[in-house]
Amino acid sequence: MNAAxxxxxxxxxxxxxRGLNKEFGGAPLYEDFSLDLPRGRxxxxxxPNGCGKSTLINMISGLVPMDRGEVRxxxxxxxxxxxxxxxxxxxxxxxxxxxxxDNIRYPLELAGRRPAEIETRVAALVASFEIGFDLHRYPYExxxxxxxxxxxxxxxxxxxxxxxLDEPFSALDYEMTxxxxxxxxxxxxxxxxxxxxxxxDLEEAVYLSDEILLLTRRPTRLAERVAFAAPRPRTAATLxxxxxxxxxxxxxEVFQNExxxxxxx
Amino acid sequence: xxxxxxxxxxxxxxxxARGLAAFSPALGAVGFIAVWWLFCETRLVDPILLPTPxxxxxxxxxxxLDGSLLGDxxxxxxxxxxxxxxxxxxxxxxxxxxxxxxxxxxxxEFVIDFFRSTPTSxxxxxxxxxxxxxxxTKIAVAAFGATLAIVxxxxxxxxxxxKTRQAAARLMGASPLRVMWDVTLLESLPQTFxxxxxxxxxxxxxxxxxxxxxxxxxxxxxxxxxxxxVFDMPTMYATIFAAGVLGYGLNLLFILVERRFVHWGGK
Numbered sequence: 001m002n003a004a005x006x007x008x009x010x011x012x013x014x015x016x017x018r019g020l021n022k023e024f025g026g027a028p029l030y031e032d033f034s035l036d037l038p039r040g041r042x043x044x045x046x047x048p049n050g051c052g053k054s055t056l057i058n059m060i061s062g063l064v065p066m067d068r069g070e071v072r073x074x075x076x077x078x079x080x081x082x083x084x085x086x087x088x089x090x091x092x093x094x095x096x097x098x099x100x101x102d103n104i105r106y107p108l109e110l111a112g113r114r115p116a117e118i119e120t121r122v123a124a125l126v127a128s129f130e131i132g133f134d135l136h137r138y139p140y141e142x143x144x145x146x147x148x149x150x151x152x153x154x155x156x157x158x159x160x161x162x163x164x165l166d167e168p169f170s171a172l173d174y175e176m177t178x179x180x181x182x183x184x185x186x187x188x189x190x191x192x193x194x195x196x197x198x199x200x201d202l203e204e205a206v207y208l209s210d211e212i213l214l215l216t217r218r219p220t221r222l223a224e225r226v227a228f229a230a231p232r233p234r235t236a237a238t239l240x241x242x243x244x245x246x247x248x249x250x251x252x253e254v255f256q257n258e259x260x261x262x263x264x265x
Numbered sequence: 266x267x268x269x270x271x272x273x274x275x276x277x278x279x280x281x282a283r284g285l286a287a288f289s290p291a292l293g294a295v296g297f298i299a300v301w302w303l304f305c306e307t308r309l310v311d312p313i314l315l316p317t318p319x320x321x322x323x324x325x326x327x328x329x330l331d332g333s334l335l336g337d338x339x340x341x342x343x344x345x346x347x348x349x350x351x352x353x354x355x356x357x358x359x360x361x362x363x364x365x366x367x368x369x370x371x372x373x374e375f376v377i378d379f380f381r382s383t384p385t386s387x388x389x390x391x392x393x394x395x396x397x398x399x400x401x402t403k404i405a406v407a408a409f410g411a412t413l414a415i416v417x418x419x420x421x422x423x424x425x426x427x428k429t430r431q432a433a434a435r436l437m438g439a440s441p442l443r444v445m446w447d448v449t450l451l452e453s454l455p456q457t458f459x460x461x462x463x464x465x466x467x468x469x470x471x472x473x474x475x476x477x478x479x480x481x482x483x484x485x486x487x488x489x490x491x492x493x494x495v496f497d498m499p500t501m502y503a504t505i506f507a508a509g510v511l512g513y514g515l516n517l518l519f520i521l522v523e524r525r526f527v528h529w530g531g532k
Contacts (some may be wrong), residue, residue: 063432087438092429096529097451106447107437158437242369 020069047215084155360419403475418460422453
């Protein structure tokens, strides 16, 4: 995969969220929450425990119903949009009765593509991922990282407009996490896909994103949107740059203020 | 090859111990027959009540050779599988329907639980009234019992299907019907198989009891009872053994089928 920097020229708004309301356990989680997310960027969502990071992307992607509010992708409704979603728990997300390759084919079959078309698409995907393991195995025969790779390929197969990732690497060991971050960067470089990533790891959130959304405690608002404009591809050297250290320290400060705010009543 | 290296590294005693471990199930069977034989030799039990293992096995052998035991055996197999087949056809769709609607499930749960707790054999008279003394009554009662065992397990399987997989399919654009067909049904399959294994064992029990008491002229149940009444003990033991082989065989068959079709179970 060619990892050259290829960000879209204009990062016009891609996802708009308006007047989102959601109650959780009788208490408001989101109240009149609005948000614009740019096209062709990686956006991370970071915030205190229980602030509803995952709930936010689940509502935007339609997995969890919202009480009130409106989400548009390029002005289109959810029904008219094609989304990809990568779950935290790959073990529960892949279909164990299908071989890895058939898991990847499944969304294409659902979309009613012709068999020849499906084969072409899957072959292209496999080639671009440089898969080093046998995709004709069943998911439970693969390692955690391999399973999550299959999940990502399945999400990308129908060429979605937006890719949502809910703590995608949190169940993987550190070595695999580093590898997967690079893979995700490569995919981004090759496709320029809009990605929304929930992360509980601040280093990862900053390292991967163009913008970090810092959320408050509930009822959840946007504490701050922090941009991180380091050039891509980012490497281990990026982690040592002044800009990275400054942005991460700033995010941590905002985060800690949020955590403390509630602790002192 | 492996035994050789084991023996070399762990001494001959360990090699022998491992060799014995591989044969331990057979060891139990041999031990059982030895104790049986000992009882006969020492006249601890009246030889009229307990023939020697050799006599019993000869009766088994002759019964299969002259076709009389084989005929009864096949008749019981046929009834058990018919009952099981009817049960699957009724129970799986019903279980899926129950499992996918919490409201319907709550309405029906008590009734099914009640009948499941009722000894099915107590229903024989009722089924005799409904279906008469024909062959179908035995099959119907067995099917009834097996259905209850399968319904519950299928419903649990559907209810406990992983929400993440259903959500994943929905997000990829699957209609509710496709989510049901492509995900929920397969998710419930391991639990459905648990129910089917219990169901087929149950059907066999009921069929054999039915063959004893509902005016039967064939089947293993009838053969056991007849042998007992004419005091043909070797035939009685042989028939009991044949019924055991059938039950064990059915269970084994289901485990093999399960491993083949639900290879992901428990993973």
